[in-house]
Amino acid sequence: MEWIESFATATKGVAKALDIGLEMVYVGKNNARERVKKITGLIKEKKLSHAWEDGNVWFFWNRLESMLYSKTQHGKAIENDVIKQEVMTLLAYDGSENGWAVFFTGSDEMVRANGDKVLSSMKSFDEWEKLAKQMGFIPALRKHLEGITDEHHCTRLILPGNSGGIPERVQCAECGRPMEMYFMYRCCVE
Template identity: 95%
Template sequence: MEWIESFTTATKGIAKALDIGLEMVYVGKNNAKERVKKITGLIKEKQLSHAWEDDNVWFFWNRLESMLYSKTQHGKTIENDAIKQEVMAMLAYDGSENGWAVFFTGSDEMVRANGDKVLSSMESFDEWEKLAKQMGFIPALRKQLEGITDDHHCTRLILPENSGGIPGRVQCAECGRPMEMYFMYRCCVE
Protein backbone atom coordinates (compact mmCIF):
# COMPACT_ATOMS: atom_id res chain seq x y z
CA MET A 1 0.00 0.00 0.00
CA GLU A 2 2.90 2.33 0.72
CA TRP A 3 4.15 1.92 -2.86
CA ILE A 4 0.69 2.76 -4.25
CA GLU A 5 0.45 5.91 -2.14
CA SER A 6 3.96 7.09 -3.08
CA PHE A 7 3.44 6.32 -6.76
CA THR A 8 0.02 7.98 -6.89
CA THR A 9 1.18 11.13 -5.11
CA ALA A 10 4.27 11.52 -7.31
CA THR A 11 2.38 10.79 -10.53
CA LYS A 12 -0.43 13.24 -9.74
CA GLY A 13 2.20 15.89 -9.03
CA ILE A 14 3.82 15.29 -12.41
CA ALA A 15 0.47 15.47 -14.22
CA LYS A 16 -0.20 18.80 -12.53
CA ALA A 17 3.29 20.16 -13.32
CA LEU A 18 2.90 19.18 -17.00
CA ASP A 19 -0.76 20.22 -17.13
CA ILE A 20 -1.81 16.89 -18.63
CA GLY A 21 -4.89 14.80 -18.03
CA LEU A 22 -4.20 11.57 -16.21
CA GLU A 23 -6.46 8.73 -15.13
CA MET A 24 -5.19 5.94 -12.90
CA VAL A 25 -6.80 2.62 -12.12
CA TYR A 26 -5.69 -0.17 -9.81
CA VAL A 27 -6.12 -3.53 -11.56
CA GLY A 28 -4.94 -5.79 -8.76
CA LYS A 29 -3.53 -9.28 -9.11
CA ASN A 30 -4.94 -12.31 -10.86
CA ASN A 31 -5.05 -14.71 -7.90
CA ALA A 32 -5.04 -12.59 -4.76
CA LYS A 33 -8.71 -11.77 -4.31
CA GLU A 34 -8.72 -10.96 -0.59
CA ARG A 35 -5.55 -8.89 -0.79
CA VAL A 36 -6.90 -7.03 -3.83
CA LYS A 37 -10.21 -6.34 -2.04
CA LYS A 38 -8.35 -4.90 0.95
CA ILE A 39 -6.14 -2.68 -1.21
CA THR A 40 -9.09 -1.61 -3.37
CA GLY A 41 -10.98 -0.58 -0.24
CA LEU A 42 -8.04 1.49 1.00
CA ILE A 43 -7.55 3.13 -2.41
CA LYS A 44 -11.19 4.17 -2.51
CA GLU A 45 -11.18 5.29 1.12
CA LYS A 46 -8.09 7.47 0.59
CA GLN A 47 -9.32 8.57 -2.87
CA LEU A 48 -5.97 7.73 -4.46
CA SER A 49 -7.31 6.58 -7.83
CA HIS A 50 -9.95 4.40 -9.41
CA ALA A 51 -9.97 0.69 -8.60
CA TRP A 52 -11.74 -2.09 -10.46
CA GLU A 53 -14.19 -4.47 -8.86
CA ASP A 54 -13.41 -8.21 -8.65
CA ASP A 55 -15.13 -9.10 -11.93
CA ASN A 56 -13.23 -6.50 -13.92
CA VAL A 57 -9.92 -7.55 -12.38
CA TRP A 58 -10.64 -11.16 -13.36
CA PHE A 59 -11.66 -10.14 -16.90
CA PHE A 60 -8.50 -8.04 -17.31
CA TRP A 61 -6.10 -10.86 -16.41
CA ASN A 62 -8.21 -13.51 -18.17
CA ARG A 63 -8.20 -11.43 -21.36
CA LEU A 64 -4.40 -11.19 -21.25
CA GLU A 65 -4.13 -14.97 -20.78
CA SER A 66 -6.56 -15.49 -23.69
CA MET A 67 -4.51 -13.19 -25.90
CA LEU A 68 -1.37 -15.15 -25.04
CA TYR A 69 -3.17 -18.43 -25.80
CA SER A 70 -4.41 -17.11 -29.14
CA LYS A 71 -1.01 -15.77 -30.17
CA THR A 72 0.64 -19.07 -29.20
CA GLN A 73 -1.97 -21.09 -31.14
CA HIS A 74 -1.29 -18.96 -34.22
CA GLY A 75 2.44 -19.63 -34.00
CA LYS A 76 3.40 -16.11 -32.98
CA THR A 77 6.64 -15.62 -31.10
CA ILE A 78 8.00 -12.73 -29.08
CA GLU A 79 10.44 -12.10 -31.92
CA ASN A 80 7.71 -11.59 -34.53
CA ASP A 81 4.79 -10.27 -32.49
CA ALA A 82 5.01 -7.12 -30.37
CA ILE A 83 1.58 -7.71 -28.83
CA LYS A 84 2.58 -11.15 -27.55
CA GLN A 85 5.76 -9.63 -26.12
CA GLU A 86 3.77 -6.96 -24.24
CA VAL A 87 1.15 -9.45 -23.01
CA MET A 88 3.88 -11.68 -21.60
CA ALA A 89 5.47 -8.67 -19.90
CA MET A 90 2.14 -7.76 -18.27
CA LEU A 91 1.63 -11.35 -17.10
CA ALA A 92 5.16 -11.31 -15.67
CA TYR A 93 4.23 -8.21 -13.64
CA ASP A 94 1.28 -10.15 -12.24
CA GLY A 95 3.65 -12.90 -11.13
CA SER A 96 5.84 -10.46 -9.23
CA GLU A 97 5.36 -9.22 -5.69
CA ASN A 98 6.13 -5.65 -6.72
CA GLY A 99 4.02 -2.91 -8.21
CA TRP A 100 4.12 -1.95 -11.86
CA ALA A 101 2.70 0.72 -14.11
CA VAL A 102 1.71 1.20 -17.73
CA PHE A 103 1.20 4.64 -19.22
CA PHE A 104 -0.42 5.10 -22.60
CA THR A 105 -2.22 7.57 -24.83
CA GLY A 106 -4.67 5.59 -26.92
CA SER A 107 -2.81 3.11 -29.07
CA ASP A 108 -0.11 5.59 -30.11
CA GLU A 109 2.32 5.72 -27.21
CA MET A 110 2.99 3.33 -24.36
CA VAL A 111 5.62 2.77 -21.70
CA ARG A 112 5.68 0.22 -18.88
CA ALA A 113 7.99 -0.59 -16.01
CA ASN A 114 8.21 -2.46 -12.73
CA GLY A 115 7.29 -0.63 -9.56
CA ASP A 116 10.72 0.24 -8.22
CA LYS A 117 11.90 1.58 -11.54
CA VAL A 118 8.80 3.65 -12.28
CA LEU A 119 8.55 5.04 -8.73
CA SER A 120 12.22 6.04 -8.84
CA SER A 121 11.55 7.85 -12.12
CA MET A 122 8.47 9.60 -10.77
CA GLU A 123 10.30 10.72 -7.64
CA SER A 124 13.21 12.11 -9.68
CA PHE A 125 10.95 14.04 -12.07
CA ASP A 126 12.91 17.25 -11.56
CA GLU A 127 15.77 15.57 -13.49
CA TRP A 128 13.66 15.00 -16.62
CA GLU A 129 10.92 17.63 -16.33
CA LYS A 130 12.47 19.86 -19.01
CA LEU A 131 12.65 16.90 -21.40
CA ALA A 132 9.01 16.01 -20.65
CA LYS A 133 7.93 19.55 -21.52
CA GLN A 134 9.88 19.34 -24.80
CA MET A 135 9.01 15.88 -26.07
CA GLY A 136 5.97 14.86 -24.03
CA PHE A 137 5.43 12.81 -20.90
CA ILE A 138 5.56 9.27 -22.29
CA PRO A 139 8.62 9.66 -24.56
CA ALA A 140 10.50 11.46 -21.76
CA LEU A 141 9.53 8.81 -19.20
CA ARG A 142 10.64 6.07 -21.60
CA LYS A 143 14.02 7.80 -22.00
CA GLN A 144 14.32 8.18 -18.22
CA LEU A 145 13.47 4.50 -17.64
CA GLU A 146 16.00 3.39 -20.25
CA GLY A 147 18.68 5.20 -18.27
CA ILE A 148 17.98 3.22 -15.11
CA THR A 149 20.02 0.04 -14.88
CA ASP A 150 18.50 -2.76 -12.89
CA ASP A 151 21.38 -5.06 -11.99
CA HIS A 152 19.32 -7.30 -9.72
CA HIS A 153 15.82 -8.41 -10.54
CA CYS A 154 13.82 -11.61 -10.42
CA THR A 155 11.03 -11.73 -12.96
CA ARG A 156 8.50 -14.57 -12.92
CA LEU A 157 5.96 -15.39 -15.60
CA ILE A 158 3.32 -17.72 -14.21
CA LEU A 159 1.21 -19.35 -16.90
CA PRO A 160 -2.01 -21.19 -16.09
CA GLU A 161 -2.18 -24.90 -16.87
CA ASN A 162 -4.74 -24.27 -19.60
CA SER A 163 -2.73 -21.58 -21.39
CA GLY A 164 -2.64 -23.68 -24.54
CA GLY A 165 0.98 -24.66 -24.67
CA ILE A 166 4.18 -23.40 -23.19
CA PRO A 167 6.02 -20.85 -25.31
CA GLY A 168 9.41 -22.21 -26.39
CA ARG A 169 11.28 -19.04 -25.56
CA VAL A 170 10.29 -16.36 -23.09
CA GLN A 171 12.08 -13.05 -22.84
CA CYS A 172 12.45 -11.19 -19.54
CA ALA A 173 10.23 -8.10 -19.41
CA GLU A 174 12.94 -6.18 -17.55
CA CYS A 175 16.17 -6.91 -19.40
CA GLY A 176 15.22 -8.85 -22.54
CA ARG A 177 17.35 -11.89 -21.72
CA PRO A 178 15.90 -15.40 -22.16
CA MET A 179 14.18 -16.65 -19.01
CA GLU A 180 14.90 -20.04 -17.46
CA MET A 181 11.99 -22.47 -17.40
CA TYR A 182 10.82 -24.13 -14.17
CA PHE A 183 7.69 -25.97 -13.16
CA MET A 184 5.92 -24.42 -10.21
CA TYR A 185 3.17 -25.70 -7.97
CA ARG A 186 1.43 -23.13 -5.87
CA CYS A 187 -0.99 -22.90 -2.97
CA CYS A 188 -1.98 -19.35 -2.10
CA VAL A 189 -4.18 -19.18 0.96
CA GLU A 190 -5.20 -15.61 1.67
Protein backbone atom coordinates in the same frame (compact mmCIF):
# COMPACT_ATOMS: atom_id res chain seq x y z
CA MET B 1 -0.41 -0.25 -0.13
CA GLU B 2 2.58 1.91 0.74
CA TRP B 3 3.90 1.60 -2.82
CA ILE B 4 0.48 2.49 -4.25
CA GLU B 5 0.23 5.62 -2.10
CA SER B 6 3.77 6.73 -3.00
CA PHE B 7 3.18 6.05 -6.68
CA ALA B 8 -0.19 7.84 -6.81
CA THR B 9 1.14 10.90 -4.97
CA ALA B 10 4.32 11.19 -7.05
CA THR B 11 2.52 10.58 -10.35
CA LYS B 12 -0.18 13.14 -9.58
CA GLY B 13 2.62 15.61 -8.82
CA VAL B 14 4.22 14.94 -12.21
CA ALA B 15 0.87 15.37 -14.01
CA LYS B 16 0.26 18.65 -12.19
CA ALA B 17 3.75 19.96 -13.01
CA LEU B 18 3.20 19.14 -16.70
CA ASP B 19 -0.42 20.32 -16.65
CA ILE B 20 -1.63 17.07 -18.22
CA GLY B 21 -4.72 15.02 -17.52
CA LEU B 22 -4.16 11.74 -15.76
CA GLU B 23 -6.46 8.82 -15.01
CA MET B 24 -5.23 5.94 -12.88
CA VAL B 25 -6.87 2.59 -12.26
CA TYR B 26 -5.77 -0.18 -9.94
CA VAL B 27 -6.10 -3.61 -11.57
CA GLY B 28 -4.82 -5.72 -8.73
CA LYS B 29 -3.15 -9.07 -9.09
CA ASN B 30 -4.39 -12.25 -10.66
CA ASN B 31 -5.54 -14.86 -8.12
CA ALA B 32 -5.25 -12.60 -5.05
CA ARG B 33 -8.97 -11.91 -4.66
CA GLU B 34 -9.13 -11.03 -0.95
CA ARG B 35 -5.97 -8.93 -1.05
CA VAL B 36 -7.25 -7.04 -4.11
CA LYS B 37 -10.61 -6.35 -2.39
CA LYS B 38 -8.85 -4.96 0.67
CA ILE B 39 -6.51 -2.74 -1.36
CA THR B 40 -9.35 -1.61 -3.64
CA GLY B 41 -11.32 -0.50 -0.57
CA LEU B 42 -8.37 1.48 0.77
CA ILE B 43 -7.70 3.10 -2.61
CA LYS B 44 -11.31 4.24 -2.87
CA GLU B 45 -11.37 5.41 0.74
CA LYS B 46 -8.18 7.47 0.29
CA LYS B 47 -9.23 8.60 -3.23
CA LEU B 48 -5.86 7.61 -4.69
CA SER B 49 -7.17 6.42 -8.06
CA HIS B 50 -9.95 4.44 -9.66
CA ALA B 51 -10.15 0.74 -8.86
CA TRP B 52 -11.97 -1.97 -10.75
CA GLU B 53 -14.49 -4.22 -9.08
CA ASP B 54 -13.57 -7.85 -8.50
CA GLY B 55 -15.14 -9.18 -11.73
CA ASN B 56 -13.34 -6.65 -13.90
CA VAL B 57 -9.98 -7.47 -12.31
CA TRP B 58 -10.56 -11.16 -13.05
CA PHE B 59 -11.62 -10.33 -16.61
CA PHE B 60 -8.51 -8.17 -17.18
CA TRP B 61 -6.09 -10.96 -16.20
CA ASN B 62 -8.15 -13.66 -17.87
CA ARG B 63 -8.20 -11.69 -21.11
CA LEU B 64 -4.41 -11.30 -21.05
CA GLU B 65 -3.99 -15.04 -20.54
CA SER B 66 -6.46 -15.70 -23.38
CA MET B 67 -4.54 -13.37 -25.69
CA LEU B 68 -1.29 -15.18 -24.90
CA TYR B 69 -2.93 -18.58 -25.43
CA SER B 70 -4.40 -17.44 -28.75
CA LYS B 71 -1.09 -16.06 -29.99
CA THR B 72 0.67 -19.28 -28.94
CA GLN B 73 -1.96 -21.47 -30.66
CA HIS B 74 -1.44 -19.50 -33.86
CA GLY B 75 2.28 -20.25 -33.70
CA LYS B 76 3.35 -16.67 -33.12
CA ALA B 77 6.98 -16.48 -32.02
CA ILE B 78 7.54 -13.87 -29.33
CA GLU B 79 10.46 -12.33 -31.22
CA ASN B 80 8.14 -11.32 -34.09
CA ASP B 81 5.03 -10.35 -32.17
CA VAL B 82 4.93 -7.07 -30.23
CA ILE B 83 1.50 -7.80 -28.76
CA LYS B 84 2.63 -11.18 -27.44
CA GLN B 85 5.74 -9.52 -25.96
CA GLU B 86 3.66 -6.90 -24.15
CA VAL B 87 1.11 -9.43 -22.88
CA MET B 88 3.90 -11.61 -21.50
CA THR B 89 5.49 -8.56 -19.88
CA LEU B 90 2.24 -7.66 -18.08
CA LEU B 91 1.79 -11.26 -16.97
CA ALA B 92 5.38 -11.24 -15.66
CA TYR B 93 4.64 -8.05 -13.71
CA ASP B 94 1.75 -9.89 -12.09
CA GLY B 95 4.14 -12.63 -10.97
CA SER B 96 6.42 -10.14 -9.23
CA GLU B 97 6.11 -8.85 -5.71
CA ASN B 98 6.44 -5.26 -6.91
CA GLY B 99 3.96 -2.93 -8.50
CA TRP B 100 4.01 -1.87 -12.13
CA ALA B 101 2.51 0.80 -14.33
CA VAL B 102 1.48 1.36 -17.92
CA PHE B 103 1.03 4.87 -19.26
CA PHE B 104 -0.67 5.50 -22.57
CA THR B 105 -2.41 8.13 -24.64
CA GLY B 106 -4.97 6.56 -26.90
CA SER B 107 -3.40 3.90 -29.07
CA ASP B 108 -0.36 5.77 -30.34
CA GLU B 109 1.94 6.18 -27.31
CA MET B 110 2.68 3.76 -24.49
CA VAL B 111 5.36 3.09 -21.90
CA ARG B 112 5.43 0.52 -19.10
CA ALA B 113 7.79 -0.36 -16.29
CA ASN B 114 8.08 -2.34 -13.10
CA GLY B 115 7.18 -0.67 -9.84
CA ASP B 116 10.62 0.21 -8.54
CA LYS B 117 11.72 1.82 -11.82
CA VAL B 118 8.53 3.77 -12.38
CA LEU B 119 8.26 4.98 -8.79
CA SER B 120 11.88 6.16 -8.71
CA SER B 121 11.27 7.90 -12.05
CA MET B 122 8.22 9.74 -10.71
CA LYS B 123 10.11 10.75 -7.56
CA SER B 124 13.09 12.01 -9.57
CA PHE B 125 10.94 13.94 -12.05
CA ASP B 126 13.11 17.04 -11.65
CA GLU B 127 15.86 15.14 -13.55
CA TRP B 128 13.72 14.74 -16.68
CA GLU B 129 11.12 17.51 -16.33
CA LYS B 130 12.76 19.72 -18.97
CA LEU B 131 12.80 16.82 -21.42
CA ALA B 132 9.13 16.07 -20.66
CA LYS B 133 8.19 19.66 -21.46
CA GLN B 134 10.07 19.41 -24.77
CA MET B 135 9.14 15.89 -25.91
CA GLY B 136 5.96 15.17 -24.02
CA PHE B 137 5.37 13.02 -20.96
CA ILE B 138 5.43 9.50 -22.42
CA PRO B 139 8.44 9.89 -24.76
CA ALA B 140 10.44 11.58 -21.97
CA LEU B 141 9.48 8.94 -19.42
CA ARG B 142 10.44 6.19 -21.89
CA LYS B 143 13.82 7.84 -22.49
CA HIS B 144 14.38 8.24 -18.74
CA LEU B 145 13.42 4.61 -18.03
CA GLU B 146 15.78 3.38 -20.77
CA GLY B 147 18.61 5.10 -18.91
CA ILE B 148 17.94 3.12 -15.73
CA THR B 149 19.80 -0.17 -15.62
CA ASP B 150 18.77 -3.01 -13.35
CA GLU B 151 21.85 -4.64 -11.89
CA HIS B 152 19.64 -6.87 -9.77
CA HIS B 153 16.22 -8.14 -10.72
CA CYS B 154 14.05 -11.18 -10.33
CA THR B 155 11.29 -11.52 -12.91
CA ARG B 156 8.76 -14.34 -12.87
CA LEU B 157 6.18 -15.22 -15.49
CA ILE B 158 3.54 -17.54 -14.04
CA LEU B 159 1.15 -19.17 -16.50
CA PRO B 160 -1.72 -21.55 -15.84
CA GLY B 161 -0.86 -24.93 -17.21
CA ASN B 162 -1.29 -28.63 -17.48
CA SER B 163 1.35 -30.93 -18.89
CA GLY B 164 1.97 -34.64 -19.05
CA GLY B 165 4.33 -36.13 -16.49
CA ILE B 166 3.21 -33.70 -13.77
CA PRO B 167 0.42 -34.71 -11.38
CA GLU B 168 -2.82 -32.95 -12.28
CA ARG B 169 -4.03 -32.81 -8.68
CA VAL B 170 -1.95 -31.86 -5.67
CA GLN B 171 -3.44 -31.07 -2.30
CA CYS B 172 -2.37 -28.12 -0.18
CA ALA B 173 -0.23 -29.30 2.73
CA GLU B 174 -1.87 -26.68 4.99
CA CYS B 175 -5.60 -27.08 4.31
CA GLY B 176 -5.98 -30.11 2.03
CA ARG B 177 -7.76 -28.24 -0.78
CA PRO B 178 -6.68 -28.92 -4.38
CA MET B 179 -3.90 -26.57 -5.47
CA GLU B 180 -3.95 -24.71 -8.79
CA MET B 181 -1.29 -25.70 -11.33
CA TYR B 182 0.96 -23.12 -12.96
CA PHE B 183 4.17 -23.01 -14.98
CA MET B 184 6.73 -20.49 -13.84
CA TYR B 185 9.52 -18.96 -15.90
CA ARG B 186 12.10 -17.06 -13.87
CA CYS B 187 15.07 -14.78 -14.52
CA CYS B 188 16.94 -13.69 -11.39
CA VAL B 189 20.13 -11.68 -11.68
CA GLU B 190 21.74 -11.25 -8.26
